[in-house]
Amino acid sequence: MSIFKAFLLFSFSASIVFPYSENCGSPLITGLTLNSARSTIDFNRSQEIGSSKFFSVRNLSTNELEEIEFKLLSTDGVSNFYGEIAEISNDHIDLTVVEELFYTFTASTLDADSLNLQSGIRTSEESILGPPPTINDGTIVNILLLDIRDGYSNSGEFVAGFFDPQDQYMCLHENGSSWLPSATIATCSYPYNWQSNSNGENIIYIDSNPSIINENGLGDALFTLAHEYQHLLHWNADIREGYFGSTDGGWTFHNPWLNEGISDLMPSILGLGARDFSHYLENPLIGLDEWSEIGSTSTLPYYAKSALFFQYLYELKGLSVIKNIFTHSDQGLLSVKSQFDDKEFKSLYINWIQSLLRGELEITPLNSEVYSENIENYISIGMQSATIETGKTMPEYSFALYSVPDYLSTLSVNSNSELKIFLSSENEFFESENIVDSGVSKVEKIIVYTQDVEIDNPMYDIFYKHISSPAKNDLFIFPNPISENVLSYRYFSDMGNGELSLNLLDLRGRMILSAQSFADDLGNHSGIISLNISSGIYILNSLSASGASESRLISVIK
Numbered sequence: 001m002s003i004f005k006a007f008l009l010f011s012f013s014a015s016i017v018f019p020y021s022e023n024c025g026s027p028l029i030t031g032l033t034l035n036s037a038r039s040t041i042d043f044n045r046s047q048e049i050g051s052s053k054f055f056s057v058r059n060l061s062t063n064e065l066e067e068i069e070f071k072l073l074s075t076d077g078v079s080n081f082y083g084e085i086a087e088i089s090n091d092h093i094d095l096t097v098v099e100e101l102f103y104t105f106t107a108s109t110l111d112a113d114s115l116n117l118q119s120g121i122r123t124s125e126e127s128i129l130g131p132p133p134t135i136n137d138g139t140i141v142n143i144l145l146l147d148i149r150d151g152y153s154n155s156g157e158f159v160a161g162f163f164d165p166q167d168q169y170m171c172l173h174e175n176g177s178s179w180l181p182s183a184t185i186a187t188c189s190y191p192y193n194w195q196s197n198s199n200g201e202n203i204i205y206i207d208s209n210p211s212i213i214n215e216n217g218l219g220d221a222l223f224t225l226a227h228e229y230q231h232l233l234h235w236n237a238d239i240r241e242g243y244f245g246s247t248d249g250g251w252t253f254h255n256p257w258l259n260e261g262i263s264d265l266m267p268s269i270l271g272l273g274a275r276d277f278s279h280y281l282e283n284p285l286i287g288l289d290e291w292s293e294i295g296s297t298s299t300l301p302y303y304a305k306s307a308l309f310f311q312y313l314y315e316l317k318g319l320s321v322i323k324n325i326f327t328h329s330d331q332g333l334l335s336v337k338s339q340f341d342d343k344e345f346k347s348l349y350i351n352w353i354q355s356l357l358r359g360e361l362e363i364t365p366l367n368s369e370v371y372s373e374n375i376e377n378y379i380s381i382g383m384q385s386a387t388i389e390t391g392k393t394m395p396e397y398s399f400a401l402y403s404v405p406d407y408l409s410t411l412s413v414n415s416n417s418e419l420k421i422f423l424s425s426e427n428e429f430f431e432s433e434n435i436v437d438s439g440v441s442k443v444e445k446i447i448v449y450t451q452d453v454e455i456d457n458p459m460y461d462i463f464y465k466h467i468s469s470p471a472k473n474d475l476f477i478f479p480n481p482i483s484e485n486v487l488s489y490r491y492f493s494d495m496g497n498g499e500l501s502l503n504l505l506d507l508r509g510r511m512i513l514s515a516q517s518f519a520d521d522l523g524n525h526s527g528i529i530s531l532n533i534s535s536g537i538y539i540l541n542s543l544s545a546s547g548a549s550e551s552r553l554i555s556v557i558k
Helices: 085-089 095-106 121-129 218-237 257-269 300-317 319-327 333-337 342-358 432-438
Strands: 008-010 015-018 052-058 065-075 079-084 141-146 158-162 169-173 192-196 202-207 385-389 399-403 408-414 420-425 428-431 445-449 459-466 475-478 486-491 499-506 511-518 525-530 536-544 549-556
Touching: 052 141, 065 085, 065 095, 065 141, 079 085, 079 095, 095 121, 095 141, 095 218, 121 218, 121 257, 121 319, 141 218, 158 218, 202 218, 218 257, 218 319, 257 300, 257 319, 257 333, 300 319, 300 342, 342 420, 342 445, 408 420, 408 432, 420 432, 428 432, 445 459, 475 536, 475 549, 486 536, 499 525, 511 525
Parallel strands: 079 141, 141 202
Antiparallel strands: 008 015, 015 158, 052 065, 065 079, 158 202, 169 192, 385 459, 399 445, 408 459, 420 428, 420 445, 475 486, 486 525, 499 511, 499 536, 536 549
16 A cells, blocks of 8 residues: 655654645653643543543643543454544544554554564564553553644644653652653652553554545555554653653653654555655755754654665564664664674665665665765866865765766765765766776766764865866867966867867957867867967857867956
């Protein structure tokens, strides 16, 4: 099943947002305010189909909890699907589609890419990643279908789903100012108490407005469901990586790039859709484990980058590596690096970049080319070298791509900084110092990248020569205006070793001087003409052996 709509993952508690504008914020929960009404949890949750229940749901616009009434629509005793009563009444929740969601979650994912992952979202993900949190000796999971309070009518963007860590139990200080991340029920003691800041249940929230849960929206809802369930499982495996805020006690959590990447991998391998990678491929200067700043205009490139990397890692190394990273006690990039030695990881990272440039992972073809900057703005006729600056800071494990125009022959590329460089020709890659030894006659791409260092305004030098005309014309003169008694010229030709006549005229058409030029082994002409003329405007005319003629105005200023 394909998802054509662009997904944006909102970094509030790992939620999914569909953007209708580029102005998307990324608030974090920065503290825990204990909801005293929830400090004593009622574990009596047995209900029948059609019965109603109130849940405390976070308003994402205000960060406040609201009591909302839901109806139980489907259950198998361990997975409950609830619909907001108001949304059922206004036909935003199609009950037939809910049954399809329930069946896919609990029983069947027939489009999965593995025969071992076809028994439903829940069973399949748990077989890879482990169980959800145990609450009151059970692992009941509640899926709440509702109009997520996300300010859609004002912002033009909406949250398609989220997992709120504060629904879970935590070992909280009695004043709610801090918590013990590694505590268990047995070790959580005064002045800490094992309690929830909200519902005290395993919950995933799926939006029903404007992403109405009907036949047309089924694909989006299934993608979101599979994505968000990984977040719930990740909370159980590693609370620090499952929660992206920080407490007043000073505990700081890793950014969500790894968590979000594995979340996007789940619907992909279960046959429930894939993210649009083009948002990253069109904006590739992002660190591998970098995340957007709060208030960033768009987080789409960051989500696409994370999704693409974990898709690559899965296709290259398999599910066992993904599970090891998921459960590792380190955070973010350290979790990934733990699976490889230093040499292996560097090779893996370079292979990742090269896969993107080839337009295909091990299995998955990419839907967009990597953006590249053409270096022609840095070079000019008469020069043989140029310094290329990115103009931006390159984070750790990031890369930038530059295209070399067809009319240039690259002689060498080098950098004196810690910036790394390799080159490509016809989708083959080689080190920059091996241009001559590689036998490559035409460098097409220059790839600059960082490893475990950040570089401010990195730059590199390229040495080159022109082998054909960079424009429609063939005759080039420089400098112009001329202040000395020397005129340099270049003439590009495909006529072999024919002679070229050069005539300098004044504006009255009187001949000032005439010269002959002979072609190099590429059929091109270049040289210097000595002048001893007064200031003024002149015309340089070229006449090739084929009879082609061009003229250029020259200013002489002395």
